[in-house]
Each structure stands twice: as C-alpha cells, then as structure tokens.
Amino acid sequence: VSTVVETDVLIVGSGPAGASAALALSTYGVPNIVVTRYAGLADTPRAHITNQRTMEVLRDLGVEQDVVAQATPQHLMGNTTFCTSLAGEELGRVRSWGNDPLVQAAHELASPTRMCDMPQHLMEPVLVNAAVARGTRLRFETEYLSHSQDADGVTATVRDRLRGDTYEIRAKYLIGADGGRSKVAADAGLPMGGQMGVAGSINIVFEADLTRYTAHRPSTLYWVLAPGATVGGIGAGLVRCVRPWTEWLIVWGYDVTAGAPDLTTEYAEEIVRGLVGDDRIPVTVKSSSAWTVNEMYAERYSNGRVFCAGDAVHRHPPSNGLGSNTSIQDAYNLAWKLKLVLDGTAHPRLLDSYTAERAPVGRQIVTRANQSIRETAPVFEALDGLSPQTPEQLWANIAARKDTGEAAEKQRAALREAIAFKVYEFNAHGVDLNQRYASDAIVPDGTPDPGFARDPELHHQPSSRPGARLPHAWITSGTRTLSTLDTVAQGRFTLLTGIGGEAWVRAAEAQELEIATVVIGPGQEYEDPYGDWARLSEISDAGALLVRPDGFVAFRHASAAPDAGELLADALRRILGPA
Ligand code: FDA
Known part of the structure; x- marks a missing residue:
C-alpha cells in the first residue's frame, strides 16, 4: 500500500539553494520536506566565496557564527595572484575580496558581517543541520521523478533509491533546487535564455603542503598562465585554496568540442605538477570531475505552485564567486513569501514578486560571471x-x-x-550588494531614482529607497551595539522611525499583521550615537521605513504623516494583496 506523504513545501535538492530554503522555512515554522538524490551532502568543495549579503542572510537565520568558525577568514583571501606556476614567476596580484584598504573600509561601512571563504562541503552541513534541528524532514537517496499540479497543490513522484520503490509527496508548493541540470525546472517548462556548454572545465581536488609558495601572499585564487591555459575553462589555469595551505582545487580547461579527457589519476597528477611547478612536493589527488561553463538563465522562476531557485534558474561559471551566494539569496527571497501566503496573511500573487525580483539578479550574475572569464x-x-x-x-x-x-x-x-x-571579478563590492528590487511587493515613493554615483559593479551605494536593502548603521540599545539590520528581518515586517514618528508606531501596532517597531533617537529604545543612521536613512526623524522580512525596504515616507495609518495600511494592501 503506498501512502501519500503530505507537507506544505517540498524541496528538491540539498545544495545551497535547497538547504537554505529549508532552513528559512523551518525558522518561520513552515512544515517542509527535503528530498535529495545522493546518500550525503556535497562531497567536494565547489562554491566557496561567501559575500556580505549572504553572511547577513545567515546572520538572520542564526548560523553566521557556525560559518565563521569553519570558514577561511577574509584576511587570508587578500590577494589574487597571477603566476606561471606556484613555484614559478609571479606576474602580479590584485588585492581582493575586500582587502584593498579602501574597499575594506567600504566593506566595514556596508555591513555588520565579513566576507569569508566557506567551501560548499562545509557550508551545506551547517545549513542542513540547522534546518533539521528546526523541523525540516530530510530524505537522502530520494530522487524526484516528476510532478503534476492542480488548484490546491503539487503531487511529486519520488523514488527511494535504497528500496527502489516510488511514492508520492503531496505539497502545497514545490521548490526545485535541483541544480544546473534541474528536472523540476524542465518539467515546469521554465523558459531559458542563453546556452549551456560554452567551454569545458575540469576540477581536481588534491592535498599538498604548498605553504612555501602561498602563505606569504595569501590568496583564495592563484591563476596560472602557462601553455594550454587558454583552452576552454575559465580564462586560465586556477589553483584554488580549499584549506590554507594544504587542501586545493585546480580548475583546468579542455576543448569542449573534443569532449572531456579521460580523468585518470595520472592525468590529474600531471596537471597538478604543471600548475604547482615543483615535483618535489608530495601530492595526493582526491578526485577529478569534468563540468562545463554555462551561460544560461531562466526568464521566469515559477509556474503555478512550482518555484525554482539556485543553479536550476541561473547557470554560470564560478567567476566572481556568485553561485552559492545567489542561490542562498533566492531561497531567502522566496521563503517569507511562501510563509505569508501559506498562513493566509498574503494573497498568492505576492509569489509573483519572486520572479520579478530575482530573475533580473540571476541574469545579471550570469552575464557578469561570463564577462569575467573574457576579461582575463x-x-x-x-x-x-x-x-x-x-x-x-x-x-x-x-x-x-x-x-x-x-x-x-x-x-x-x-x-x-x-x-x-580584474577587480571586476575579485573586488566587485557593488555586484554583491547593490541589488534593487522592482515588483508589486515594493511600493515606490515617487522620488526620482538618483542612480549610482560611482561604478555600480565595483562600489556599494547604500539607499533606503523602496526596493533597496536596508542600509547598515551601528546603533545602540542601552549598552548593546547592534546593526540596523539586526533590528529587522527575523521573519517579520519592521517599521523604523524616529522622534516625532508616533503616528507611524501607532499605525504599525494597529495592523493585524505583526509589525515590529524600531524607534531610533535620543532617549528612545535605540540611539544613533555616531549619527550614522541619520546620515544614511534618507528620511527625516518623523518619517518611516517599512522593511520586509528579507531586509529590503518595501515602503518609505520621508516625513511625519497625519494619515500614517491609512498610508501604511494601503502600502501593506499593495504588498500583500487582498487577504
Ligand atoms: P546544487 O547543484 O548545489 O544542488 C543541487 C541539489 O539537488 C543536490 O543536492 C542534488 O543532489 C539534488 N538533486 C539534483 N537532481 C535531483 C533529483 N532529481 N532528485 C533529488 N535531488 C536532486 N561554484 C563555485 O563558485 N566555485 C566552484 O569551484 C564550483 N565548483 C563546482 C563543481 C561542481 C562539480 C559543481 C557541480 C558545481 C560547482 N560550482 C562551483 C557551482 C556551485 O556548486 C553552485 O553554484 C551551487 O551549488 C548552486 O547551488 P544549488 O543549491 O542551486 O545547486
């Protein structure tokens, strides 16, 4: 007898997108099941660069410190070194990942978090363990086969790979976080632009003590310009640090029209020897795999009750380190919307804003990552x-x-x-933080968009405009110093105001929806001793910002409003739709 298993959200995949969707949903109390094809989580390092926005998401979800404890810290990511081999000649360096003194200052001003290098095989367990601890039900060796949907839900057929039998899972929503060869996205018929298989690449994971060639110029990435290095691949040969300075991953290209070479240990060792350049150093190859550089993005991220996230909807090379970051941020954008629709607070049309907000980001990062290859x-x-x-x-x-x-x-x-x-690849702070959303879940305030004062890919520009992430400023509460970002999110809306904003506070408290209120000013619960918030808020003390559960500003009013109650109720109606 086959029983139908029921849940609110079924998630296919336990990579960065699926694991963080599960973590956010479980944090918000939404029942969810994760099915994943293999017997374990990622067994190779894969994605690693973890940017400030992702660290903010992880901070909100309560796992920032778990990541910091295991990650390679920012100061050891400080350079990107170009050389003829690790033991060979050095051609030059770029200060990277927020380590240029000016960019470092910009990082410190932008966020309470620090960028770090967290290899995917360490990141996934952090996300998954926290998700399971908060209620996610996880099924390994369970493969998604197909789905059908009707007005009330989605029925997915999955196969238990251990027992060999199939069963059905009935969910109100399905999240396809099943990676670059997503079957869920294909079955849902999501329209894709761009192309797959632009170039061929090989990953070789190995152990070798390379301290003598690396520790004096700590880098996450050592690029090797050597014969053959421009064939396929990601612009040049790459020796990437997985754990300083003993665990490594090499990326080396192959001609995609000729097909992937036979990945024997001897072949892998030969590549390693060429890029390291010192045969005296003992090397242990752990694994090799072939993959292709893709330049593909989905135009739409959902179809009915099926939503896709991560590589399922944006497929691109690792340049700029955006893969796992964007996947985690997709999931974070979607999770609170699902929660509010599932508990009846919001109309299902809120879910349309997921594509409206994330598809432009996906397309942008696919283009950016591929352009970075060409710029080598x-x-x-x-x-x-x-x-x-x-x-x-x-x-x-x-x-x-x-x-x-x-x-x-x-x-x-x-x-x-x-x-x-190459700062556009290795120090592009704006790419990480300048996302601006335009959708029905954002209420424009009618002010003209000032645009970006400096190159928006390189420089972060904080803004409290609706559609921007709330600017970070250090504020205080009694003896505690905290970020403005620490006062928002946590799965709920927050209204920020200052002295003279009582009408906004009353308006927030009068709503049926739970809205946290944050009043910043002398003698209030929060104070702004440095004046940073006053400089960044772009509203007067008696104005207000309504911030969504994902930390993005949904509504802004620059000054006191006698009709605050109506304005706020109207904004919420626009964002959440008729209940
Ligand atoms: P991800 O691919 O991580 O996860 C997909 C999940 O879905 C997996 O858990 C899989 O088991 C599951 N799944 C797939 N089909 C399923 C089915 N039918 N049923 C059930 N489960 C299913 N990035 C980078 O920045 N630097 C790098 O060096 C690399 N290297 C690299 C190497 C390899 C081998 C791969 C595959 C990928 C990379 N990447 C990378 C890319 C990076 O790993 C990627 O951007 C993120 O993992 C995307 O996260 P997702 O969660 O979207 O997919």
Whole structure:
C-alpha cells in the first residue's frame, strides 16, 4: 500500500539553494520536506566565496557564527595572484575580496558581517543541520521523478533509491533546487535564455603542503598562465585554496568540442605538477570531475505552485564567486513569501514578486560571471600569449617583460593594467550588494531614482529607497551595539522611525499583521550615537521605513504623516494583496 506523504513545501535538492530554503522555512515554522538524490551532502568543495549579503542572510537565520568558525577568514583571501606556476614567476596580484584598504573600509561601512571563504562541503552541513534541528524532514537517496499540479497543490513522484520503490509527496508548493541540470525546472517548462556548454572545465581536488609558495601572499585564487591555459575553462589555469595551505582545487580547461579527457589519476597528477611547478612536493589527488561553463538563465522562476531557485534558474561559471551566494539569496527571497501566503496573511500573487525580483539578479550574475572569464584574456594579450605558439615562445614572451627598452616598459604597463582590471571579478563590492528590487511587493515613493554615483559593479551605494536593502548603521540599545539590520528581518515586517514618528508606531501596532517597531533617537529604545543612521536613512526623524522580512525596504515616507495609518495600511494592501 503506498501512502501519500503530505507537507506544505517540498524541496528538491540539498545544495545551497535547497538547504537554505529549508532552513528559512523551518525558522518561520513552515512544515517542509527535503528530498535529495545522493546518500550525503556535497562531497567536494565547489562554491566557496561567501559575500556580505549572504553572511547577513545567515546572520538572520542564526548560523553566521557556525560559518565563521569553519570558514577561511577574509584576511587570508587578500590577494589574487597571477603566476606561471606556484613555484614559478609571479606576474602580479590584485588585492581582493575586500582587502584593498579602501574597499575594506567600504566593506566595514556596508555591513555588520565579513566576507569569508566557506567551501560548499562545509557550508551545506551547517545549513542542513540547522534546518533539521528546526523541523525540516530530510530524505537522502530520494530522487524526484516528476510532478503534476492542480488548484490546491503539487503531487511529486519520488523514488527511494535504497528500496527502489516510488511514492508520492503531496505539497502545497514545490521548490526545485535541483541544480544546473534541474528536472523540476524542465518539467515546469521554465523558459531559458542563453546556452549551456560554452567551454569545458575540469576540477581536481588534491592535498599538498604548498605553504612555501602561498602563505606569504595569501590568496583564495592563484591563476596560472602557462601553455594550454587558454583552452576552454575559465580564462586560465586556477589553483584554488580549499584549506590554507594544504587542501586545493585546480580548475583546468579542455576543448569542449573534443569532449572531456579521460580523468585518470595520472592525468590529474600531471596537471597538478604543471600548475604547482615543483615535483618535489608530495601530492595526493582526491578526485577529478569534468563540468562545463554555462551561460544560461531562466526568464521566469515559477509556474503555478512550482518555484525554482539556485543553479536550476541561473547557470554560470564560478567567476566572481556568485553561485552559492545567489542561490542562498533566492531561497531567502522566496521563503517569507511562501510563509505569508501559506498562513493566509498574503494573497498568492505576492509569489509573483519572486520572479520579478530575482530573475533580473540571476541574469545579471550570469552575464557578469561570463564577462569575467573574457576579461582575463587581456592578461595573456599583454604577454602576447593568446595566439597558438610553442611553450618556448610563450616563456620568452613572458620573460620579455624584464627587458629594458620601450617595448618592455609598454608590456609591463599593459600587464599591470590587465591585472588591475580584474577587480571586476575579485573586488566587485557593488555586484554583491547593490541589488534593487522592482515588483508589486515594493511600493515606490515617487522620488526620482538618483542612480549610482560611482561604478555600480565595483562600489556599494547604500539607499533606503523602496526596493533597496536596508542600509547598515551601528546603533545602540542601552549598552548593546547592534546593526540596523539586526533590528529587522527575523521573519517579520519592521517599521523604523524616529522622534516625532508616533503616528507611524501607532499605525504599525494597529495592523493585524505583526509589525515590529524600531524607534531610533535620543532617549528612545535605540540611539544613533555616531549619527550614522541619520546620515544614511534618507528620511527625516518623523518619517518611516517599512522593511520586509528579507531586509529590503518595501515602503518609505520621508516625513511625519497625519494619515500614517491609512498610508501604511494601503502600502501593506499593495504588498500583500487582498487577504
Ligand atoms: P546544487 O547543484 O548545489 O544542488 C543541487 C541539489 O539537488 C543536490 O543536492 C542534488 O543532489 C539534488 N538533486 C539534483 N537532481 C535531483 C533529483 N532529481 N532528485 C533529488 N535531488 C536532486 N561554484 C563555485 O563558485 N566555485 C566552484 O569551484 C564550483 N565548483 C563546482 C563543481 C561542481 C562539480 C559543481 C557541480 C558545481 C560547482 N560550482 C562551483 C557551482 C556551485 O556548486 C553552485 O553554484 C551551487 O551549488 C548552486 O547551488 P544549488 O543549491 O542551486 O545547486
């Protein structure tokens, strides 16, 4: 007899997207089940760069410190080094991931969190353990096969890979977080733009003590310009630090039209030897796998009661380190909306804002990551190393930069410039933090959009405009110092105001929906001793910001309003729809 299992939300996949969806839903008290195909979580490092926005999400979900405890800290990610091999010549460095002094200041001003390097095989257990502890029911070795939906829910058929039998799970909503080959997205017919299989890449995970070549120039990524390094792949050979300085992952390209090479241990060892450049160092290859560079994004993230998140809807190379970050942020955007629709607070049309808000972000990061690969070519060009040539010729070209004379000076300048330009991949603070949402879950305040004063990919620009993430400022409550971001989220709406904003507070308290109120000013529950909040809030003391459960500003009113009650109720009606 086959029993139908029931839940509110069925999540397919336990990667960053599925695990964080489960964690957020369980934190909000929404019953959910995760099914995942394999017997365990990610067994290789995969995604690793964890940006400030993701750390803010993890902070809100209560697992920031678990991640910090295991991650490689920001200061050890400080460089991106270009070289001919780890033991070979160094060609230059870019200060990276918030470690340039000016960018570091910008990071400190932008967020209460720090970027870090958290390999995926360590991240997934943190997310999944917390989700399960809060109520998620997780089924390993359970494969999603198909689904059908009707007006009231989704019925998914899954196979228990241990027993070999199939059964049905009935859910009100289905989240497809099943990665770059998503069957859920395909079955839901989500329209995709772009193309898969643009280039071929190989990951080789290995152990080797490379301290002598790395510890003095701590980097997450060491790029190797060597013969063959421009074939396929992600722009050049890459030696990525997994654990300083003994666990590593190499990314090396192959010609996608010729197909992936036979990934024997000997083949992997040969690549490792070439990129490390010192045969005396003992190397243990742990695994190798082939993958392709993709440039694909979904135009729509949902179909009826089926929602997709993560690589299921944006498929791109690891450049800029956006994969797991964007996946976690997708899930965080979706989870609170599902909660409010499931408990009857919001009309299901709130869920339409998921595509409206996240699809443009997905498309942007797919484009950014692929563009970053192309922007590595000028580094080779500066060394006249792009066109087919013998290894001897390439080494001679690289050596030519040490010559005297005008040509060599020009070459040095071109190389410096090409390497410095890679800040768009390795120090793009704006890409991480400047997301602006426009949807029916955001109420514009009618003010003209001032745009970005500086390059929006490189520089973060805080704003309290509806659709922007609430700006971070350090404020105090008694002896406690906390971020403005610590006062919001936690699964509920928050209204922020200041002295003279009593009407807003009364209006918030009068709503049926729970709205936390935060009053900032001298003698209030929260104070702004540095004046940072006053400088960043873009409203007068008696104005108000309504912040959504995901920390984004939904509504803003610049000053006191005698009709605050009506304004707030109207804004909530627009965001949540008719109940
Ligand atoms: P993810 O792929 O992590 O998870 C998909 C989940 O769905 C898995 O749990 C899988 O078992 C499950 N699943 C799939 N089909 C299923 C089915 N039919 N039924 C049940 N479960 C199913 N990024 C980066 O920044 N740097 C890197 O070096 C790498 N390297 C890398 C290597 C390899 C081998 C891969 C596959 C990926 C990377 N990535 C990467 C990309 C990065 O891992 C990716 O962006 C994120 O993991 C995306 O997270 P998701 O949760 O969306 O998918």
